[in-house]
Amino acid sequence: MPAISMFYGLIVYMYFMDNRQHKKPHIHVKYQDDEVIVAIPEGDVLDGGIPASKMKLLQAWIEIHRDEFVANWQLAASGQQPYKIEPLR
Secondary structure, eight states, X not given: OOEEEXXXXXXXXXXXXXXXXXXXXXEEEEETTEEEEEETTTOOEEEEXXXXXXXXXXXXXXXXXXXXXXXXXXXXXXXXXXXXXXXXX
C-alpha cells in the first residue's frame, strides 16, 4: 500500500488491486487514529471518517488533483506503482 501523498497530518494511500471491496476507484486516508475511504475522483466518503476540518482539506486536494487520481488508479488497478501526488500547501 504505497503512500501517494502526505500533508497536514493526512497520509493518503492507494492500494494495489483493491477494486473488489469498495467496487470503485478510491483512496484510504489516515489521520492520527482515524481513517476514511474516499471515492475518486468524486470525493464521496465510502467508509470511516476523519475530523471535519481535515476532511475539508482533503476534499480541496482531491478537486485540485482529479485527473492525477484517475491516472494513478489505472496504474494501481493494473498492479503498477502509482505516482506521488503533490501535497496541499
